[in-house]
Amino acid sequence: MACNLLEFAMFGWIEILLLLFIGSISYHAVVANYGPGLIAGGLDSLLAFTILMLLHCLLVMLLWSYFSVVFTDPGCVPPGWRPAVDEEQFDTLPLTMTEVPAYSENGRIQYCRMCNHLKPPRCNHCYVCGRCILKMDHHCAWVVNCVGALNYKYYLLFLFYAFLETSLVVLSLLPYYIALSSEGETPETPGIPATSAPAFGSNLVLALSSLGFLIKHILLVATNTTSLEAYEKKTTSKWQYDLGRKENFEQVFGMDKKYWFLPAYSKEDLSKIPALQGLEYPSRPDLDMQEL
Template identity: 75%
Template sequence: MYRSGAVMAWNVFKFCTALRGLGSIMILLVLGIVGVSYYAVVITNYGPGLAAGGLDSLLAFVVLVLFHCLLVMLLWSYFSVVFTDPGGVPPNWRPAVDEERGDSDPLTGTEFPADSENGRVRFCRKCNQLKPPRCHHCSVCGRCILKMDHHCVWVVNCVGALNYKYFLLFLFYTFLETTLVTLSLLPHFIAFFSDGDIPGTPGSLATTFLAFVLNLAFALSVMGFLIMHISLVTANTTTIEAYEKKTTPKWRYDLGRKRNFEQVFGMDKKYWFIPAYSEEDLRRIPALQGLEYPSKPDLDAQEF
């Protein structure tokens, strides 16, 4: 029985390692869905509608402007997640000594303690290195990730401290874009089931039908993920931390909704909806660097 469990665990890690090979395939799949939607909305339906005149031209213009603006933000956010390192542990990283409390070096006089939030130091046996607070090891990436949320096959990358905001913006703009495409193609989708003649070639009609179904499915699924991550941001926790049931009323990193939001999106409102941070936010909010996180003073005091 034990041997069977060991084999099962080994197969799971082998599967995680195999996910690295999905890189170009998943990116091409995302671009393929974008291409189908672009062809259905711009080339087939609303592009030609600009020449119709009257309210039809105005509607086509509004749809096309919104579609392209959201598409630019979606792709900008997506590739920011793909190409931004989520954050790794710096070489020879050691926790800082808290001089205000008079704490001594937490490495002195004891072996590395267990992996717990109350432990002074955590150690990763796979990476053979110390782990900063809220850091977890990713079996797919094969390294420790700062404030790891999860490994996402759609972005072919881990979602962590340095790209979590970009991932949330990707979800946000994907939801808006897919909702726009779904609503704009809804009249054409309904026309499939009418008795009248439908303009267009069989290929364009099939593309419109496919784009509507894909975007409706993605809008509904992304909405669920977006709601979940909004709740995580307001509680200043991650998917892994929520799974580990650490989001109790005494969760030490819950600083209130406003400050929790700023720990992810920064304080500069001009940067809230773009995948970037101001230099001032990067300097004054340590959590954006992924190594230090403010916590409730009363809970810190209870640990000693």
């Protein structure tokens, strides 16, 4: 098992290197094609300046979001965590692994047999990380980390900026790709870099796949559901965490609009929104969890 995990971790870092490699050739292709246009004057200069400025701004946001997902702990269960119930009720709870089922859903107490501790709501055990993750969404090999309560927003922003950046690269390289593909035609800029064709192809694939993931996760955020819970939801028509689109969005992105597009939270949001800490989640008052 340890060997498999080691192999997986190494494979994950190879994926990071692959992404950095694609990023490097894409950067080279766009800069080499549009860089000379900066001193050409007229509309060429304006176009080159606009594309290069957008490229660098998006690149900063993409790298910031990406490494925030990679290096932010998705959230673990604090040692000795116990559910917030009154003492009398707590005394009646079964607390040993022989008494409590491994997975007891619908808001009731859960216990992880692997970690030997009680689990907060929406917490799941990750077999790759070897520990319980708060509001676990999935383990992502591309970021060599779990995506959970504390880095889910950063993951969504990573998808968002990845889609914008790769789309920009595809659109800006399209004229050069067409020129390279068409025999007898040469682009106005002399010497199209060899990185143009692989950068165009790889960014087209990444743009389409990041768009697919983005759409999937927008639908999940709109209903306050994780990827794991989406399977659970199929068995019930009611979802206790669905508080309406606005509140569902705020539980992931916070209420401070200045931070919506940044991989960070304001101090006020962190103190006001318990869901951002990953241990407590408000549920719909009109739904009795016992009925679910």
